[in-house]
Amino acid sequence: MTAPTPDFDLGQAQKVLDAQPFSRLLGARITAFGDSGATLEVDLREELHQQNGFAHGGVLSYAADNALTFAAGAALGPAVLTAGFSIQYVRPAVGVTLRARASVVHAGRRQAVVRCDLLTVDGEGAETLCAVAQGTVLAATG
Numbered sequence: 001m002t003a004p005t006p007d008f009d010l011g012q013a014q015k016v017l018d019a020q021p022f023s024r025l026l027g028a029r030i031t032a033f034g035d036s037g038a039t040l041e042v043d044l045r046e047e048l049h050q051q052n053g054f055a056h057g058g059v060l061s062y063a064a065d066n067a068l069t070f071a072a073g074a075a076l077g078p079a080v081l082t083a084g085f086s087i088q089y090v091r092p093a094v095g096v097t098l099r100a101r102a103s104v105v106h107a108g109r110r111q112a113v114v115r116c117d118l119l120t121v122d123g124e125g126a127e128t129l130c131a132v133a134q135g136t137v138l139a140a141t142g
Helices: 010-018 021-026 057-076
Strands: 029-034 037-043 080-089 097-107 111-121 127-139
Touching: 010 021, 010 029, 010 057, 021 057, 029 057, 037 057, 057 080, 057 097, 057 111, 057 127, 080 111, 097 127
Parallel strands: none
Antiparallel strands: 029 037, 037 097, 080 127, 097 111, 111 127
């Protein structure tokens, strides 16, 4: 992420996301940011599916990683890095949009523990939980 600013907001968070070539490739967008939380969304077009027609697990992992990091950035400031995370797949991801909704569980001065629910959204807006992730994010130094 970028150097800390006192007013790091949704628009600035989207600019940071847009600066990531892989995020642009996936068409990711930040739809909520602040209050120690963030929501990232990706439209589940056919190119992001695996052979059985479900969203690829790598797409879910990408969304969890970035949502966790942005949520931590809302708590620690924008200069943060993922230290590690785990993901548990609950059910196959089927829908039109993948929504990664992350919130800080605990934040200190230099690290945050963050939880992320990964949901698919169908054409009528109904959400279905497909995975849960938890990670540790560190404030970047130097």
